[in-house]
Amino acid sequence: MKAVLCLEPGRLEVVDRPPADNVPDGWVRLAVSHVGICGTDYHIFAGKHPFLEYPRVMGHEISATVISGGRGTSIAPGTPVVVNPYLSCGNCVACRKGKPNCCTAIRVLGVHTDGAFCEEIVVPEGNLYPAQDLSPEAAATVEFLAIGAHAVRRAAMATGARSLVIGAGPIGLGTAIFSRIAGHQVTLIDTSAERLDFAARKLGLANGIVADADVAARVAEATGGDGFDVVFDATGHGGSMQAAFSYVAHGGTLVFVSVVKDEIRFSDPEFHKREMTLIGSRNATRQDFDHVVASIASGLVPVEALITHRTTLDRAVVDLPRWAEEKTGLVKAIVKVAVA
Known part of the structure; x- marks a missing residue:
């Protein structure tokens, strides 16, 4: 198991990170396929994010495949999914109003807690949405478009x-x-x-x-x-x-x-x-994720044009710092994590 860790501002390293032994009730173990690099990630790398403690595994624009689920889950192994990275409490005033995107105790993968620049992650089943017929690469663009x-x-x-x-x-x-x-x-x-x-x-x-x-x-x-x-x-x-x-x-x-x-x-x-x-306007909800998935599937979103840069998990330690400085021609960069 490998993870790209932001060990401190301005320093990335690929290190071994063992998978979790147990999947909590209601949570699902995922094999990460592709992850988009966001402006937030560049800010984290540069040490400019005000609400983050290091070290941190970055990555919140995620496409993945289900490996297994904890007790009480129903999603089938092998299902390709888009991950909603906003972990909400379910009990606060915003969550009670159906607005988990602005939960008072929100934790965003890759920001408040470790994210998906790694081969496997574990997230609540409620944060997984079927990727339908999207390619794994296109599925990694859904969060930022949402x-x-x-x-x-x-x-x-x-x-x-x-x-x-x-x-x-x-x-x-x-x-x-x-x-x-x-x-x-x-x-x-x-x-x-x-x-x-x-x-x-x-x-x-x-x-x-x-x-x-x-x-x-x-x-x-x-x-x-x-x-x-x-x-x-x-x-x-x-x-x-x-x-x-x-x-x-x-x-x-x-x-x-x-x-x-x-x-x-x-x-x-x-x-x-x-x-x-x-x-x-803060983050997004399932309604928005579903709208994006349907819009990409129907050809209304030119995903291939938006993805201008590509790299792999191993190469990200070199490419992400370079792209943090070299912005010419850069719109969306995608990290391929899965080994195919």
Whole structure:
């Protein structure tokens, strides 16, 4: 058994890690197939994650196959699954409302507890969703895409709404794709012309605005001065999140997909005169995972275009640190764990 351990900030090593001897009641033992590398993983590697103790096994974008289940489980061995990495308590106010994605005691695999940069993991059966006919590699993209799908569902905008997605990284691109699936007229903003070009050429998201000194004027021009019906900020940048208020149409909605430690300040008169709705969107629920799986299966999500980089578990100790610095052309990197 091997695991890629983040032993300390800036240091990765492949070490032996024996599998668990016993599977707890209601939990399932999995053979990990593929794992996506997330922006969170790069932050963990760099020592910039504020709520993490080292050493930590990273990895929370997971596809796997069932090995065996503990007492009380029913999922069959050999079943390919997508793993929901958000472990919830089931008892808090959020869980009682059917919102385990914002559980007050949430533990995320690879962040608060060890994740899937290893050959086997054990997780609750309730966190496993059938991968249907998805390839194991495509199944490893479901979690990050579910973040955007959840944000779009939270916005509850009708077909034909004009949407603006700020940030053309993986989460922003996923949000834009699911906004398009919802029937919205999608525009992207990013500081990188290269990313906007990628979105246009590879994903068919042709409406792009470069975030430069003239960005406010270009947003106004794109909407005839009205602003956008819904704005999604997926930048993880406090300044961008504050600027986003001014892009929202009167009667419109602003969704914060990303989160920062900063305080977000805005003009109350500007907020009120728009009668704007402000929404926080955190993680995703089974409904979103199922929607993503179905959308990939039906060809609505260009997964092959989104996966730009690939590596193996052994090579990840070299490739992940390099990709943490070399971002050109990088959208989503996938680690192949299973030995085939």
